[in-house]
Amino acid sequence: MIKGIFETHINVSDYKKSAEFYEKLLNIIPLYEDAERKLKFYWVGQPGEAMLGIRENYPSSLVQRQHFAFRVDLNDISSAKDYLSSLNIMTTNFFGESADNLLVFPFMPAVSIYFEDPDGHSIEFIAMLDDQPKPELEIMPWKEWEKLCGRE
Template identity: 65%
Template sequence: MNGTIQGLFETHINVSDYEASAAFYEKMLGLIPLHDDPARRSKFYWIGRPGEAMFGIRENYPSNLVQRQHFAFRVALEDLKTARVRLEERGVETTNFFGETEAPLSVFPFMPAVSLYFDDPDGHSVELLAMLGDAPRPELAIMPWPEWDKICGRT
């Protein structure tokens, strides 16, 4: 191969009910529908602007065994600040990296980024992640967002 990989274009997950999963991803996360293939019980979505990245759901493909997967959607920092409230208002329980529902969101200093976790209807681990504009601090452990802000001099 000549050239450099420029990013991840698509990923697909196996779901037990593609209509229920489609409703979740469209109504809870606002993904942009691209193509519905009822014959294959599949649906595809644009992530970000059309043509940048694609996400697909497929019912019982390649088998009816749905194994828990993890993936993260990148979001703007301002959107992440309100995502927890919006999701919980819609009945979706959210956590930080450590699985805590009432604790502050977690920062990954090696990137740095802050994120929020929740499960989809099949128990897949979905993460909303926002990059922070600070310098990476790989020597630091994962920490609560307020602690990161304190280290960075914002509080």
């Protein structure tokens, strides 16, 4: 029975440059590197919970944009923009607008912030909300969600 996603691998154009990028992110723990094969693995969160692999030009030199999300705590979403900005990483919301206006996905519900790695892979920090899902609602600003849930 499936219990979650354990491992994600992405193709990168320069594994050393990508390694530098990912090693700046919180809770990314270097696990294994094979310089000959130009790959590196990381634990995401606690060792043994989830793994990210980067590999240069595998299976080809064509790097196709991928998307994946790292689960974070809700209180970390608020500081993520400043943290990523300190690393010179531009952040956006789901619609590619300023991360000053973060959005909630009511069907989950969750709030998130987006950014890209050196190859343009779409990365998301996402935090689940304790509220009941509201799948009948469209994606909305977090401030609006908070008001809707009586927490303004």
